[in-house]
Amino acid sequence: MDEYSKASHEITAILKERVPLIEKASIDEHYIDMTGMDRFHGTLKYAHELRQKVITETGLPISFGLSVNKTVSKMATNECKPNGELNIEQPGVQPFLNPLSIRKIPGLGEKTFIKLSDMGIKRIHALTLVHPDYMKSILGKNGLWLLQKAKGIDNSPVIPYQEQKSIGTQCTFKADSIDIETINHLLTSMVMDLAFELRQKQKLCACITVTIRYSTFEDVTKQATIPYTSLDSVLIKKTKELFREVYQKRILLRLVGVRLSNLVNGFEQIDLYTESEEQYSLCQALDKIRRRFGPQSIKLASSIDLNL
Incomplete structure (x- = not known):
């Protein structure tokens, strides 16, 4: 991929x-x-x-x-x-x-x-x-x-390609925090929600951006290009890597945000007999539950009841 x-x-x-x-x-x-x-x-x-x-x-x-x-x-x-x-x-x-x-x-x-x-x-x-x-x-x-x-009739226009088309989310904490473990769990939850939205729209992304805001109101952003994907595991792993790279000052944080960009239409390219096949099957099972009972109906245990 x-x-x-x-x-x-x-x-x-x-x-x-x-x-x-x-x-x-x-x-x-x-x-x-x-x-x-x-x-x-x-x-x-x-x-x-x-x-x-x-x-x-x-x-x-x-x-x-x-x-x-x-x-x-x-x-x-x-x-x-x-x-x-x-x-x-x-x-x-x-x-x-x-x-x-x-x-x-x-x-x-x-x-x-x-x-x-x-x-x-x-x-x-x-x-x-x-x-x-x-x-x-x-x-x-x-x-x-x-x-x-x-009959060969189709009046739909060619829609200009826009590199910056994206989806994203952010969370402002109730109180400034330095609880890195809890913030990582929060990032996991945020990415899972975004990945679910990608799959619902039959999209793949090729870029992840992580933004943090220190208690001093200084914003810092880190971005990375990745192979096209909509798999939770791939996106979560890369998001956490970017967070480790961007969070350098070890002072209180006020906000974290994640954005997925460079979106295109498509489905995951799955290699048989690899971990990606298992991960895609897991995502499909979770998505089926979310579609029936709502986007927040199932999450990883680590991302439940986050107090930030």
């Missing part, structure tokens, strides 16, 4: 320097708005050169789909993986989509796939022939959204 995260950052940096508008949709997926570039470079030629640039500088295979919107571009990319390129111009959109399985439509879930398949709708062409009213009657608004995608 360390190498995966490093490669993701490298590719993003290469793309950001060379395109007008980029959205980082996940660790290994970007959308680029190339509108207007055909007047100066030739959009397909520029996309090809950009792909070659990434391959040359990173040594990694990379694919792109160039088309009229995000949906068709994503589907084109999926069709030319693992190391290809595919250009679908407007007249060719429907001919490209028609023979594909409905499963290839981004955002179509397993239950919807089974339901449509049972109705005999297995290819995108068959889906385009269904009346909108009927689609709405069986799938609600999602049915109309799905029908639009099957």
Whole structure:
């Protein structure tokens, strides 16, 4: 995961320097708005050169789909993986989509796939022939959204990539404290809450920032880049390391804060037969309890009844 995260950052940096508008949709997926570039470079030629640039500088295979919107571009990319390129111009959109399985439509879930398949709708062409009213009657608004995608219609914009997107929390103590053990337990609780929020939003983070405020009202911050993750154990360990580094004066503290940033969409990459698999299974079990009984329904024993 360390190498995966490093490669993701490298590719993003290469793309950001060379395109007008980029959205980082996940660790290994970007959308680029190339509108207007055909007047100066030739959009397909520029996309090809950009792909070659990434391959040359990173040594990694990379694919792109160039088309009229995000949906068709994503589907084109999926069709030319693992190391290809595919250009679908407007007249060719429907001919490209028609023979594909409905499963290839981004955002179509397993239950919807089974339901449509049972109705005999297995290819995108068959889906385009269904009346909108009927689609709405069986799938609600999602049915109309799905029908639009099957017809290659998608007006969603490319949302500019923002490196500083983050979530965070902080705690001001009732009385200034130097109880390091209790503060570490508090940090554990804070990170667990933030990690749960990450997983609920299907996000991963690549940066942790710890802030402290001394009783003298001096603020000190320490930050570290990490492999993309949403695992409690990884984030807690790094947060405590940063706290040890940032807390140097050994005087009373008034506040501690934790912020997780460089967020992207995605799920944990789990290596089989490693500790990360066990940790992810544990997080899933805890999250299931939190979703049913509330975010504060289960915690580590050390983080309960903290008196700060």
